[in-house]
Amino acid sequence: MRLGARLLLSVLILTMYLPVAVVHADAGDQIVLSPLPVNETAGVADTAVTVTAMLGGIRDMNYTGTVTFTTGDGHAALPAPYLFVLGDAGTKTFTVTFKTAGPQTLTVTDDGSLSAMASTTVVAGPPSALNVTGVTTSLTSGATRAVIATGTDGSGNPVSGGTGVFTK
Numbered sequence: 001m002r003l004g005a006r007l008l009l010s011v012l013i014l015t016m017y018l019p020v021a022v023v024h025a026d027a028g029d030q031i032v033l034s035p036l037p038v039n040e041t042a043g044v045a046d047t048a049v050t051v052t053a054m055l056g057g058i059r060d061m062n063y064t065g066t067v068t069f070t071t072g073d074g075h076a077a078l079p080a081p082y083l084f085v086l087g088d089a090g091t092k093t094f095t096v097t098f099k100t101a102g103p104q105t106l107t108v109t110d111d112g113s114l115s116a117m118a119s120t121t122v123v124a125g126p127p128s129a130l131n132v133t134g135v136t137t138s139l140t141s142g143a144t145r146a147v148i149a150t151g152t153d154g155s156g157n158p159v160s161g162g163t164g165v166f167t168k
Contacts, residue, residue: 030054031067033108036120040104043125043155045077045097049118051108052091053084063090065110073122075099075155098122099155124160125153 034050053063064086069078077097084092098104101124109115134147151159 029060029112029114031108031110031114031116033106033116033118036106036118038121040098040120040122041125042099042101042122042153042157043097045095047096047098047120048093049096049106049108050091050093051116053110054090060090062086063088065112065114067108067110069094069096070107070109071096071098071104073098073100073104076104099157101153101155101157124157125155127151127159128154 030053032052032054034048034052036047036049040047051067053060053065055063063084066081066083068081071078076099079094079096082092082094084090096106098120099122101122103119104122105117105119107115107117129152131150131152132147133150134145136145139145153159
């Protein structure tokens with residue numbers, strides 16, 4: 001009998017008499033979320049994020065967990081919970097649309113409590129509406145009136161930096 005076969009036989013005999021140690025399946029698992037752009041425009045559906053399941057530092061080609069996306073942006077358009085299938089080979093790309101300007105964090109969590117986070121700063125999109133206040137139906141010639149114009153993007157975020165001239 002060769003040495004390798006004797007060692008295997010010895011291990012098999014020993015394991016029949018030793019208690020079995022159960023290793024938690026998630027001990028070396030992790031979910032990796034691709035980085036987000038440094039700045040993202042509110043309301044633009046071009047934020048592609050890739051979720052990759054890892055097992056012991058390499059991609060888990062057999063991952064079949066369900067991932068869920070969350071963010072503090074209460075108006076964001078997030079993917080629905082997704083059940084990975086074997087054909088995904090442990091990685092999948094999703095689209096996220098942030099709508100609230102300011103710092104935002106995206107979290108992805110799988111059904112086994114693994115999670116990953118990525119952050120970005122969302123900037124207001126192009127102006128889509130202009131609110132004007134202080135306008136009245138009559139104004140005496142030569143009188144002045146304060147008129148305030150406020151621009152907002154398609155998601156309702158204030159847009160600043162524009163100038164304009166109002167004439168009568």
